[in-house]
Amino acid sequence: MEPKYNWFEAVHECGRRGYQLVEVHDGDKHNTLLKSLNTFLGKSTDLWLGANDQFNDDRDLKRLFYWTSSGKRMTFSNWSNDNPNNDGGQEHCVHTWEKADNFGWNDIVCTYKMGYVCEERPKNC
Numbered sequence: 001m002e003p004k005y006n007w008f009e010a011v012h013e014c015g016r017r018g019y020q021l022v023e024v025h026d027g028d029k030h031n032t033l034l035k036s037l038n039t040f041l042g043k044s045t046d047l048w049l050g051a052n053d054q055f056n057d058d059r060d061l062k063r064l065f066y067w068t069s070s071g072k073r074m075t076f077s078n079w080s081n082d083n084p085n086n087d088g089g090q091e092h093c094v095h096t097w098e099k100a101d102n103f104g105w106n107d108i109v110c111t112y113k114m115g116y117v118c119e120e121r122p123k124n125c
Contacts, residue, residue: 003115007093010048010067010116019118020069021050026076028045033117034103037096048116049105059086065094065107069121082105 005013014021017111024030037047051074061083065074080100084107085090095114097106 004113005048005116006113007048007052007095007110011050013116014050014118017118018121020121021048022117022119023067023070023072024076024078025051025067025072030076030078037103045096045098045113047096048114049094049096052110053084053086053092053107055092057086057089059089078103078105080106083107093094 011021024033037045050068050086052068053063053065056063063086065077065084066072067074080097081104083105084094086092086107088109090109091107093108093110093112094105095108095112096103096117100106
């Protein structure tokens with residue numbers, strides 16, 4: 001059985017290895033991520049990405065999300081239908097969603113347990 005982590009633990013696990021949770025800034029990177037995940041996993045799955053809404057209680061589908069490591073506002077997304085929805089006012093962290101096509105993204109409670117995707121930190125950090 002593979003280890004499962006909440007979002008905070010995933011940030012820590014990447015950081016202690018000198019990496020960061022993946023940031024997806026454009027369609028090219030998203031496609032590269034898709035290809036890599038399909039190659040290694042062979043299917044969609046729930047995996048943490050490095051973004052959150054800074055714990056905004058707003059249920060607005062257009063509320064702002066930020067990449068944690070860089071602090072940059074999310075300008076590219078691959079949200080699944082009707083997301084982000086902040087269901088119950090508690091969904092603040094972003095993950096790939098096995099219920100969505102093409103690793104569609106979903107907002108979910110940050111303490112939910114799942115896998116994660118790390119990447120190298122940019123050289124200018």
